[in-house]
Amino acid sequence: MDEIDSNSPVRVRFSPAPTGYLHVGSARSALFNWMYARHTGGVMVLRIEDTDADRSRPELIDAIHESLSWLGIDWDEEYLQSERFDQYLEAAQSFLDKGLAYRCDCSQEASRARAEARGGKPGYDGFCRDRDVQPGEGVVIRFRTPDEGVTAWDDLIRGRVEFQNSELEDFVIVRSSGVPMFHVANAYDDLDMGITHVVRGEDLVNTVPRVLLLRAALGATDQPTFAHLPLIVNEKRQKLSKRRDDVSVGDYVNKGFLSEAMRNYLLTLGWSAKDDAEILPIEEFVAQFELSDINKAPAFFDIKKLEHFNSEYIRALSVEDFIERSIPFAGDVDPALYGRLAELVQGRIKRLDEIPALLEWVVGDAPEPSEKDWRKVMGKDGVPEVLDLVIERLAACAWTPESLEEVVFGVGKELDTKTQLPVRLALTGVRFGLPLFEPMAELDRDLVISRLTTARARL
């Protein structure tokens, strides 16, 4: 088979099955497809592979649109396979007419039983190849795979991959329900839509021979260029799974990751820019993106590193942008107050969902200090004197950040000790957090004094 003419414009496709959410692995496939399309000035096709009956509900597809858009991935054309069944069925009929496919009425149990009897090798044995089964209840259409020869392709990432045709069973292309299956739809559409590059996860490699055989049966004499991406794995080096891992892009939206950070991180899994740069505007990555530069080994989805990217992107935001994008995470805070404190928040979070904890003592009650913190901070010599003096001066001082700082630090200088920590713990309940005096000035004088007095009484 020939390669598709390399002068023809690039057409790539992202073809998810609608599952109600977008998997981060799929998101990365979409991203690499998109980057390649944009890099080459080609076309990005979104093709929803909803040949499975209960996966063609519109709300499941919305979730995909939403996540792709969130990531800033757009597409030029969109197709739904469920709207193209006629064409796949027509193709299947032509295979039947040409003797390239046949009907089969074997139940799954029967073929499994025969496989077992044969000696444990799973797979359909071609039982109905020449039985001339007629259409009817429980009848599927199977593709007749060659018994010898090899099917191979040159993968842009993996190099040459070959399969013995004898390893392939006669697989089902039309279900007994009359609904066509993934392989035919996939082969038909890639040909029909003029897809030049197939970029997807490595878990799909073993479907390539079937799709290639189907494509040839459809009359094609060429094949698209394949690029099979390494999988994204969890800490146990297994493919990310819905059951044990957070796999949906939406999960990360909810955890307070910025879309740019997510997109930037995703593209560093398996690929990198020339000069070791890891965080760049997407255009610069797109400009130098090549499929053939992608790594072969699976990559661990490291949330720590994602958080690092996220904090970089958060800090790069203007304060106005930060406020706008973070306020949905801020919880029950007066927007004006949040606006005044946002800059202090911005510099010290890795994720937007950390904001409520930082603001807790400002907008609500301060959490109870831990026993350990209390002992460590309040157990020091001189703390009672510090609190007494601070409380006394707070009663009369001006209520501005500067003035408050002057009071607290002034006491420190007089007593020759550090005063921030005991005041902070008494006021906020924790040893770390926002700079103290700006938020403190937002609180009522009475409240501040009462918290300090309560703490003093505990000593």
Added chain:
RNA sequence: GCCCCCAUCGUUCAGUGGCCUAGGACACUGCCCUUUCACGGCAGGAACACGGGUUCGAAUCCCGUUGGGGGUACCA
């Protein structure tokens, strides 16, 4: 079981026969800055899975071993 694939610091990416006493980033440790935390600065520990070849020379090429993963549906 069978088929396919993978293998550089804990993680990720760089390295495509000599520039490698293997580099960057994250994470980690220490110090500095700082009356919190974070940021920032400096320093540090940390890897070519193993065994054979090929070659004057191998992290880079070949073979094997080991380890890991993916697939094996009337899912995609």
